[in-house]
Amino acid sequence: MPRSIWSGAISFGLVTVPIHVVGATEDHSIRFHRYHLADQGRIRTRKVCELEDREVGSDEIGKGYELATSQIVPITDEDLRELPLPTARAIEIVAFVPFASVDPIRIGDGYYLQPDGQVAAKPYKLLRQALARSSKVAVARYAWSGRERLGLLRVRGEAIVLHAMRWPDEIRDPSSLTPPPVEVSEEEIEGALALMDTMTRDDLEGDEFRDTYTEAVAELIEAKREHRRPETVPEPEERPGQVLDLMAALQQSVSKAKESRGEDDHAEVRELPGRKKKAPAGKTPGAGAAAKKPADEKPTGGRATGGKATSKKAAPKKETSKSTTGKKTAAKEPAGKKATTRRPRSA
DSSP, X not given: OOOEEEEEEEEETTEEEEEEEEEOOOOOOOOOOOBOTTTOOBOOOOOEETTTTXXXXXXXXXXXXXXXXXXXXXXXXXXXXXXXXXXXXXXXXXXXEXXXXXXGGGEEEEEEEEEOSGGGHHHHHHHHXXXXXXXXXXXXXXXXXXXXXXXXXXXXXXXEEEEEEOOGGGSOOGGGGSOOOOOOOHHHHHHHHHHHHHXXXXXXXXXXXXXXXXXXXXXXXXXXXXXXXXXXXXXXXXXXXXXXXXXXXXXXHXXXXXXXXXXXXXXXXXXXXXXXXXXXXXXXXXXXHHTTOOTTSOOOOSOOOHHHHHHHHSTTOGGGGGGGGXXXXXXXXXXXXXXXXXXXXXX
């Protein structure tokens, strides 16, 4: 059972819920000590008084605010506990908002709020069920460790979770980091969406979300303890050179994603959304005539066929009367190709 970090209450209008705050996460990182290479003696950081030039114990250490180099204003833990703040002993809910309206960059560490005894069971359950049914989160203020903080309360299973939040002025403005203006085509956006579809998951379970670094460090320590060589790391797959064609990079990414999932990618990768296909040489004369529309005319949605499309759209060109001589003439008509390439620029 994790130890209690803080005890107080949730203030919800006139409702008070006594709670204990316990850690909701665990740190499994492997820690290292500093040691003397010559004799493996531990290297420690000692707390030394600058004026007396001697090491001092924890009972001799206090906290204070430095007004000047030679002037310190001492502040005790009791001073901080007695601050005239309504949030000093309570997590005071001030608003309820949709979760989607909270910028994730402002959300910090999470803590479980545990009801304190039987008296807190009913108001705790009331708040949890109200949050779950409303699909909203609560924004609260509280004071820990010498400062007032902003928090977010949400439901996780049968528990209420408190996330520490950063104040608005603690978020840096990213405008200086944005790239210079560039043009991205609709075809490239559709290609990126196709790649996102191939990488979409229903959950975050699987080997892709395992901490392989910590596992590798643990294996390294075990190998050194047993005086054996650690396992060799396989050579990384050689990546091709920089791909200048963004669409080609998207196609390759879609192909690799499908291969990793054991899917057949040949049919769909060639037909990314927005990718146009050239008309085959065996196309009918009517389709070739429909492609010869002048650049200033609006498209018909691809349904015009036969002699009607030829008489209306291709009348200005004298060669139209020859388009019925055979399939070869319709496939090689240069005017239709030029109109197709000019039309996007006039749109």
